[in-house]
Amino acid sequence: MQGTPQSSHSIRSDLPTLRNLRIFEAVSRLGSITGAASEVHLSQPAVTQAIANIESQIGARLFDRRNQGTFLTADGLIFEKRVRRYYAQIERGLRDFGKRDYGKNLAVLLNLISEPQIRCLIAISEAESFAQAAQAINLSETTLSRSARDLQGTLKSPALFRRTATSMTCSLAGRELARRFKLARREISLACEEIDASRGHARSRISLGVLPLGGTSITGHAVSEFCRRHPDVRFELVEGHYDVLLGMLRSASIDFIIGMLRNPAPESDVVEEYLLADPYVVAVRKTHPLADKTDVSKEALAECRWILPKGDTPRRRAFEKAFSNLSELPTVDIETSSTRHIRTILRQSDRASILTRVEMLAESGAEGLVGIPLALPRATGKERIIGTTRLLDQLRTPYQTEFLDLLRDIARTI
Structure with missing residues (x-):
């Protein structure tokens, strides 16, 4: 259940290829295998095989073939909606990268870009070097470098990558294009999830x-x-x-x-x-000497030791504002941004901290926490909203x- 920035929605290698998605889009728009074959300059058997490959990959029949034409099934409609969004993201990324409207040349450009090139660019954008990127997607660095050069040549721009002191990595423009590619690929993943869900899987x-x-x-x-x-x-x-x-x-x-x-x-x-x-409250354990007091002064709270986030954080600023009229601030002897650590330490000591109303409500039972009445200022002038x-x-x-x-x-x- 727990994830990391590197693991979430990681790059999949089992999605339909850009070429096959282009064929699917043409068939769904034209309602004809013959028409699609003519548009993408392939034979009818090649188009039929491409559609069969997609259907096999996602485990769903996307078209009904009738005498009147080729029509989307219910699953096909789900997939077609996502494919349109897929191409919108890629086209937006290419337009922004090239700083121009490709017009009719965009379709030609899309035919020249391959799925391996997209995967390699995404991997490079998420790594610190080509070597790390190659390792992430189980390719040799030579293969990844060749794919990167091919994509750079297709786009007719050296701006995809930049050289650092030790290696090559993505440029800012390259990272933005990779971001669009990732958004596009996520649409196809979501299409597969929606189709599965519609069948109860x-x-x-x-x-x-x-x-x-x-x-x-x-x-x-x-x-x-x-x-x-x-x-x-x-x-x-x-x-x-x-x-x-x-x-x-x-x-x-x-x-x-x-x-x-x-x-x-x-x-x-x-x-x-x-x-x-979700406003701030002063939190202590139920057995804290001040827990059952109805009127607690700032001076009394100032004698407590505190556990708070460090640095220039909203809670730290609220704490400093609350006690700014005292000659010196209370002692903060433990610094952490982890609410789990804060709760654990509060339950085991007579320290005080600043939690929010929601975080306080999460505590229950005999060893829970209680709030002490004290008007805590808003650290930024804005209400805390979750x-x-x-x-x-x-x-x-x-x-x-x-x-x-x-x-x-x-x-x-x-």
């Missing part, structure tokens, strides 16, 4: 980016309940800093981010959704939609 995977301070509690409740309802659905939970998770979201490595919203969203291609307000961040144009699967609905239901009960 829940082999779906939902990958969540969880912000360590703010997203863990509600995510844990939602994932546990969803797995109870759908035991065959697989989850990957990736904890990390916001900027890292945002990059993963924008490259289809994760499906959603759960945690404190930035408000406004930092990129134009992502959207944030409110789930609940919510989800997702891609603006995301076309969610039924399972993804159901999971978001479950998150909303849980948030309403807190």
